[in-house]
Amino acid sequence: MNPILVDVLRGGHxxxxxxxxxxxxxxxxxxxxxxxxxxxxxxPRSAIKVLQALPLVASGAADRLQLDEAELALTCASHxxxxxxxxxxxxxxxxxxxxxxxxxxxxxxxYNELASRELAASGARPSALHNNCSGKHAGFLCLAxxxxxxxxxxxxxxxxxxxxxxxxMREVTAALEAATGALLHAAPRGxxxxxxxxxxxxxxxxxxxxxxxxxxxxxxxxxxxxxKRLRQAVASAPFMVAGSGRMxxxxxxxLGARVFMKVGAEGMYCAALPERGLGVAIKIADGNNAxxxxxxxxxxxxxxxxxxxxxxxxMRGFSDCTLRNWRGTxxxxxxxxxxxxxxxxxxxxxxx
Amino acid sequence: MNPILVDVLRGGHxxxxxxxxxxxxxxxxxxxxxxxxxxxxxxPRSAIKVLQALPLVASGAADRLQLDEAELALTCASHxxxxxxxxxxxxxxxxxxxxxxxxxxxxxxxYNELASRELAASGARPSALHNNCSGKHAGFLCLAxxxxxxxxxxxxxxxxxxxxxxxxMREVTAALEAATGALLHAAPRGxxxxxxxxxxxxxxxxxxxxxxxxxxxxxxxxxxxxxKRLRQAVASAPFMVAGSGRMxxxxxxxLGARVFMKVGAEGMYCAALPERGLGVAIKIADGNNAxxxxxxxxxxxxxxxxxxxxxxxxMRGFSDCTLRNWRGTxxxxxxxxxxxxxxxxxxxxxxx
Numbered sequence: 001m002n003p004i005l006v007d008v009l010r011g012g013h014x015x016x017x018x019x020x021x022x023x024x025x026x027x028x029x030x031x032x033x034x035x036x037x038x039x040x041x042x043x044p045r046s047a048i049k050v051l052q053a054l055p056l057v058a059s060g061a062a063d064r065l066q067l068d069e070a071e072l073a074l075t076c077a078s079h080x081x082x083x084x085x086x087x088x089x090x091x092x093x094x095x096x097x098x099x100x101x102x103x104x105x106x107x108x109x110x111y112n113e114l115a116s117r118e119l120a121a122s123g124a125r126p127s128a129l130h131n132n133c134s135g136k137h138a139g140f141l142c143l144a145x146x147x148x149x150x151x152x153x154x155x156x157x158x159x160x161x162x163x164x165x166x167x168x169m170r171e172v173t174a175a176l177e178a179a180t181g182a183l184l185h186a187a188p189r190g191x192x193x194x195x196x197x198x199x200x201x202x203x204x205x206x207x208x209x210x211x212x213x214x215x216x217x218x219x220x221x222x223x224x225x226x227x228k229r230l231r232q233a234v235a236s237a238p239f240m241v242a243g244s245g246r247m248x249x250x251x252x253x254x255l256g257a258r259v260f261m262k263v264g265a266e267g268m269y270c271a272a273l274p275e276r277g278l279g280v281a282i283k284i285a286d287g288n289n290a291x292x293x294x295x296x297x298x299x300x301x302x303x304x305x306x307x308x309x310x311x312x313x314x315m316r317g318f319s320d321c322t323l324r325n326w327r328g329t330x331x332x333x334x335x336x337x338x339x340x341x342x343x344x345x346x347x348x349x350x351x352x
Numbered sequence: 353m354n355p356i357l358v359d360v361l362r363g364g365h366x367x368x369x370x371x372x373x374x375x376x377x378x379x380x381x382x383x384x385x386x387x388x389x390x391x392x393x394x395x396p397r398s399a400i401k402v403l404q405a406l407p408l409v410a411s412g413a414a415d416r417l418q419l420d421e422a423e424l425a426l427t428c429a430s431h432x433x434x435x436x437x438x439x440x441x442x443x444x445x446x447x448x449x450x451x452x453x454x455x456x457x458x459x460x461x462x463y464n465e466l467a468s469r470e471l472a473a474s475g476a477r478p479s480a481l482h483n484n485c486s487g488k489h490a491g492f493l494c495l496a497x498x499x500x501x502x503x504x505x506x507x508x509x510x511x512x513x514x515x516x517x518x519x520x521m522r523e524v525t526a527a528l529e530a531a532t533g534a535l536l537h538a539a540p541r542g543x544x545x546x547x548x549x550x551x552x553x554x555x556x557x558x559x560x561x562x563x564x565x566x567x568x569x570x571x572x573x574x575x576x577x578x579x580k581r582l583r584q585a586v587a588s589a590p591f592m593v594a595g596s597g598r599m600x601x602x603x604x605x606x607l608g609a610r611v612f613m614k615v616g617a618e619g620m621y622c623a624a625l626p627e628r629g630l631g632v633a634i635k636i637a638d639g640n641n642a643x644x645x646x647x648x649x650x651x652x653x654x655x656x657x658x659x660x661x662x663x664x665x666x667m668r669g670f671s672d673c674t675l676r677n678w679r680g681t682x683x684x685x686x687x688x689x690x691x692x693x694x695x696x697x698x699x700x701x702x703x704x
Binding site: 008010011013015016019041043104105106107109116117118120121188189190191192193194198200266284285286288292326327329331332 | 353362363364367368369370371393394395456457458459460461465468470472473475483540541542543544545546547550552618619636637638639640644677678679680681683684
């Protein structure tokens with residue numbers, strides 16, 4: 001059983017707790033922190049979108065289609081379906097000569113509640129553009145432009161691009177395999193929420209992949225350049241990777257390229273901390289990413305990076321925060337467990 | 353550490369798991385099932401609204417104000433804020449000569465997403481009537497009519513009714529104490545999402561209280577009659593206790609008075625199964641009530657009640673269900689763990 005990483009308090013008493021595992025690795029594969037079982041395979045879900053976007057940039061497709069930083073950031077995003085997210089994805093698709101009807105991610109109402117209500121108030125319905133994965137899928141379609149080659153009917157070519165044996169998905173899977181070093185043909189496999197293949201990979205290998213993303217070490221030269229460009233794009237357009245009020249947007253808006261972080265469904269987080277050459281992978285056992293994974297990734301960032309007091313207090317606002325009820329009364333707290341803080345301090349030391 | 357009760361599968365592989373505890377008791381306090389630590393205190397949250405509504409009926413206030421079954425069902429509810437919920441709460445308040453401005457539960461957008469979007473599309477904003485606890489609070493205000501007595505300025509009297517020392521909350525706390533047998537003045541205390549006091553109570557005592565609610569045994573005569581009337585009200589108006597598509601509504605719509613069940617925040621469920629004289633209390637350790645607590649309560653009902661094959665299949669649809677993604681593709685399953693099924697079978701036997 002993995003250790004308790006997060007305590008949820010009410011009136012000073014523990015009400016709920018979240019268990020999980022944390023891996024922090026350096027670029028040489030050295031394990032700096034192993035909290036819980038980091039060899040167990042997990043489905044990384046949306047936390048690895050940056051790895052899945054590497055072929056788009058490495059292939060030259062992003063340059064040829066003149067994708068800008070906001071568009072590149074969207075390829076790594078689980079966005080809230082706000083108006084700017086949807087319109088930017090539409091612009092990307094137009095550059096590829098395709099439309100939202102080519103997206104195979106499915107449709108849902110925007111995850112951002114205000115955006116959802118505004119869409120309803122306007123009398124409109126959501127489209128695949130509002131799907132939180134639409135930017136990643138638009139990136140797949142842009143990659144398809146490159147892979148299809150001249151003279152091919154592109155709309156015909158992209159059909160079924162989410163299937164494991166489509167050329168697009170083969171490229172994407174190969175990039176994931178190269179970055180993690182996991183042998184994916186033998187990995188447990190499922191289907192992701194957006195219909196692409198989902199592979200289960202040891203947490204340790206996911207942390208290694210993110211150490212590589214942050215440093216370029218261990219990646220091919222093309223993938224190393226692509227990783228750097230994608231990190232820079234997200235750092236310059238952090239709204240695109242999540243949205244209003246969301247942790248990934250708020251943290252990267254403040255810390256810039258010092259942190260590349262990405263939430264995934266079912267309690268996943270992956271992060272790269274380039275200045276220390278570290279990669280981080282987190283899995284909350286119960287699948288809670290709405291609160292638990294955020295607390296843990298904040299505590300890991302605090303433990304790994306030398307932060308000034310303002311930035312440290314900002315991060316502490318995620319790892320040790322007050323819970324209020326509907327009237328604004330303080331009712332409890334959400335905080336990194338003593339066990340997590342101790343394990344991080346012991347293995348990572350104090351970077352300040 | 354409590355045992356794993358729920359497995360979340362993707363592509364046939366475990367992706368996430370939920371741990372927790374289950375207590376099933378009879379009216380004499382006999383423990384039929386103790387899975388995990390049932391002596392540990394938990395905050396029952398909204399799962400015990402029926403206990404908090406006992407004084408409303410027992411005091412005669414419900415009769416004097418001629419509350420109907422839909423209104424009584426709402427006093428036990430965590431409703432979705434659908435139009436019928438909000439309008440019925442408004443009607444209750446009118447019977448008490450009060451308005452929604454007297455509610456101290458706070459305001460949030462309807463939990464039912466369609467209702468939320470419809471409200472936004474109409475150009476309106478939510479009020480305290482849309483708060484999922486507004487029916488319970490309207491019940492408190494109706495009780496206040498009785499407690500205030502003649503000649504008292506009611507609007508003045510009800511101010512601060514959510515505070516522990518207000519006469520309304522003293523009555524409510526006394527009913528909770530009587531039903532559970534827990535000494536609440538010494539219990540860990542917090543504040544609930546709707547601003548009333550929240551007491552932490554051993555899971556075993558919550559199950560006992562629900563055995564009492566289902567049978568009347570162990571309650572005062574007034575509380576026993578009140579419990580029966582509230583159960584009948586919910587059985588006849590199950591939409592009011594939750595709402596469209598919600599588990600409590602669907603199960604009680606189908607099984608009627610055979611089951612009285614109520615979800616609570618942070619992974620809580622309580623249930624009474626009158627025909628077997630059993631009470632059930634469930635706590636998911638990580639606080640997940642959106643999926644985990646539902647799976648567990650369904651498995652417990654299956655194990656406790658003799659169901660015909662259609663009803664058994666209906667309940668199995670909650671305890672062992674397919675997960676689909678945004679395109680409708682089957683991606684996984686949510687199911688009661690083998691450990692939970694085995695523990696239930698061992699202690700409760702097969703009722704069929």
